[in-house]
Amino acid sequence: MMNFIQRIGKSLMFPIATLPAAALLLRLGQPDLLNIPLIAAAGDGIIGNLALIFAIGIAMGFAHDNSGGAALAGAVGFLVLTSALKAVDESINMGVFGGIISGIVAGVLYNRFYNIKLPDFLAFFGGRRFVPIVTAAAMTALAGVLFFAWPPIQSVIDSIGNWVLGAGTLGVGAYGFLNRLLIPTGLHHVINTVVWFDFGSFTDASGEVVKGEINRFLKGDPTAGPFLSGFFPIMMFGLPAACLAMYAAAKKEKKAIVGGMLFSIAFTSFLTGITEPIEFAFMFLSPVLYVVHALLTGASMIVSYMFDVHHGFGFSAGAIDYVLNYGLAQNPLTLLVIGLVFGVIYFVVFYFLIVKLDLKTPGREDDEDLVEDTAVYSDDIVEVKAYHTIEALGGLDNIQAIDYCTTRLRLTVKDSDVVNEKELKRYGAMGYMKISKTNVQVVIGTAVEFLAEAMKRRMTNGNPAPKTEESMELDTQPHNVKALPESDFHMPIDGDIIDLSEVPDDVFAKEMMGPGFGIMPKGKTIHSPIDGKVVSVFPTNHAIGLETDTGVEVLIHVGLDTVKLNGKGFELLVENGQLIQRGDALLNIDLDYIKANAPSVVTPVIFTNVEKANLHILKKGFQRKGTDSIVKVDE
Amino acid sequence: MEKKTYTITSSEGLHARPCSMLVSAVTPFKSEVTITYKERTANLKSIMGVMGMGIESGAQVEITADGADESEAIAKVDDIMKKESIGE
Structure with a gap:
């Protein structure tokens, strides 16, 4: 299960790369800054479609060969899900969660069906083309289930939202905690809507009545802000410090790679208050840290409330909003002190937990960790053969697809010229047949199924060398049963x-x-x-x-x-x-x-x-x- | 081990009919029975193996039997060769 969740996290790294630049464009283009709708909308094109982008990225990351077919299935799945849900119930909003589910379903279905064979008259729809179709069907069914399952969940969150409003210090803390914890499910929107746009009412100097924390704060309500202030220490200091901790804990050889990424997402959070790039970078790789992050957010909300800080934002709790709304705020400098303290806490707690629990934050993943939980890697003879067969075929890079019939591996390769026939035969192949520049067959015998499945698994985990090879007697005699289906x-x-x-x-x-x-x-x-x-x-x-x-x-x-x-x-x-x-x-x-x-x-x-x-x-x-x-x- | 050499007289060589007769004649024996032609050897109990040798009329072949009932096997081969005019 953990491996499964980590795979989501790892798959997300690809789409996350687009986010920092998009976040900057979105923030800088806002009316309160440059006021250039073109720039803001360009950034929003990405940030506003995070769910779709995640669906595509996860599906691609889950597919054993990172195929574009899986990516298309992820997009199709998400579009079907959201469109179907919208048709039956406008109020259902699954946010990024819908994208994550679609991506997982598409990726898993891809690995299951990418080589499916259909009857001749349907052959056009077979193989990879079948995957978006079956994904669409699956998502339609899922939309039917969610139509019943999601509204009750949403209404529970909605009532929690109403409760926190009247619960004083505890309510403020609980809000901060839930606001972060619910991000992966998309349900934080439900709670935010209540608090930010509906909670309380205020009549400003011109007699206009506004509702909700954000609107009241921006119109000058001195009581507004307890549900906003505590985000500044987290977004400006806490999360960037978490990035620093992840950088410090990364493996030496991977520091350079993750350093640039961590710095840019930290800077984005500090400046704009857009935290998703950081949060999605570690929430699936190490869920423990994400819970800690949610707890600390709650703590920050409570501390800011107790120090009577009132600060707010029209966009998000980054440095830009901090400066723009400085004049409206109460005790804004205290907020910076709280922020620095939280920065230190984040760094120490994250670094300690990452190292102590050996958490797989960016730059610490073992490639081997991402194998399927169910696959037990016994170094048996099949593994040895699978390893050498892959190598003899020119390695993982050369193999495009593995298929098999009763007795033969049927492979699509980049270049059949690099295939080493001698090596293939040394490790059990009975024959080798080059069909074309990109198609080859290796005659294995009736045990081909086990070899092919082992090879497919190895395609997804980097084909690690088996350990016990030296002592193993390689039995290359074919065990053929004289049969013909x-x-x-x-x-x-x-x-x-x-x-x-x-x-x-x-x-x-x-x-x-x-x-x-x-x-x-x-x-x-x-x-x-x-x-x-x-x-x-x-x-x-x-x-x-x-x-x-x-x-x-x-x-x-x-x-x-x-x-x-x-x-x-x-x-x-x-x-x-x-x-x-x-x-x-x-x-x-x-x-x-x-x-x-x-x-x-x-x-x-x-x-x-x-x-x-x-x-x-x-x-x-x-x-x-x-x-x-x-x-x-x-x- | 017993050996015997023959010249194939059957007009079609050791093809379908003579070949299957020889094979079915020796298959019941426990001994290994082989046929050697132009330095290639095949199992005389395998139709495909024998036919694959492409033994033509007039060819010299050597039949070898090795095992507990090798003499009986060779005797049987000899009998079939002559009775069916396959070789001499």
Whole structure:
């Protein structure tokens, strides 16, 4: 669970990078400063859409390959969620929380479905394209649940908001605590709305009646401010000091990287009072610190209240608002002293907790910490093979996607030229087949599933070297069960399937060579029905022997007595020992010539090393080339 | 270990019919039975292995049996070779 939450935090670092500059633009463009709507709106484009940006960033960070497909799914998910909720209940406002949920759902669904295969007529919607679709469906369902679940939560928070208003010192403290604690859920807006825009009323000199802390303070109400003042010490001093503590506690080699980030988000908070960049930078990486931060905010509110400080802001509690509203404030200098004290407290408490509890703040994460909680990394043989297979394929950088069928890894790579075939074979591969510059297959055998899953896990955690390799006996013998699932045998050529007993040649009809079936061919080319290799071609090219990756032998004998044609009418397209996959062209045949010169064109397909009882013929009659579920071989 | 050398007389060489006859003849034996042709050796109990050698009519092959029932296996091969006019 902790790892899961930390992954959210780590994913957020990418979008957080955009925030400091946006915050500055937003603040500087306000009417009370430069008054340039263009600049303010540009900044607000980012700050105001934090939820959407987080949805995209988290989805991308969660996807095992950081795919743009996941990012799109995150955006789609968030848009669906907010639009659906808005349609049923305008008052539901989930803020950033909606974005975080959407991002997580999209990322998790991406890892689950990115390689899904749909039936042929839906194939366009398969794979990565399926992810935004399924995310949209999931978010629609979730919106239905939240429609019922969220309003009660909102109303609880709303009543807490009303309670704090009349609860004096305790209420002020509780407000500060909840205001921060609720930020990740978006519910702080509910409580803020009550306090800032609805609490109390004041009639100013011109007779205008205003409500809420912020409005009353700006109109000169001397009683306004207890729910605002305490934010200044936190935003101007406390959080920047927390950044300093995180910098001090960062690993030496990472200090330079996180230093620039921490400095800019600290400065943003100090100047503008926009704290989200800091808070989201550590709230998920170390939730403990975030609770401490919320408690200290409550304390700051209480202390400021007790020292009778009244200061406020129209925007947020940063240095700009501090200076602009200085004239309206009461005891503003006391606030600076409180701020400095809180700065020291933040630094000491954060630094102590980070080091003592080994919290994973920015610059302290172990990459290995982010593996799935459920994945137990036993250094078993599969891990060793997975590690070396990835390395032999050119490392994580070269591998774009890992897929597999019954016996083979099917990989998309950046450059197949860097693949080291020798190394692959050293660590258990039975064969290697380069399909194109970006597609390769590695023949592993029926254990491929375990290897592929191990490799996929390793894609997300940096492929750490296994520890116990030296002492391990590498068993590279394939453990093949002589079996063939129906999905792994495709019709080699258009034609009618007939019983072997109908083939007018006793060698085949009496199954002297083994069980099988006959094809009355109607095409020009025999294609490989299986993934495997060519094990025998005959000097006269009229028959071809194949062996599947699982060790099942398939003999395709074109026509009867065709050995006497001495090669005429046949053109062989492969050579002995060559690796092949389903659909590869093997042999061109001249049916007219064969018909004219041999007793029959019937083409027996014989499973020469399979017991009759284990072979099941599943289809009869005319079948198109490439059709699957023709036969099945049991163990 | 017992060995015997033959010249293949079957007109199609060691192809489908003769090959399957030899293979089914030796499969019941416990001994390892192999066929050697042009310095390549294949398991005589594997149709694909034998056919893959592409043994033509007139070729010289050596059959080897190794195991508890090696003499019986060779005797059986000899019988099939002659009876079915595969080799001599």
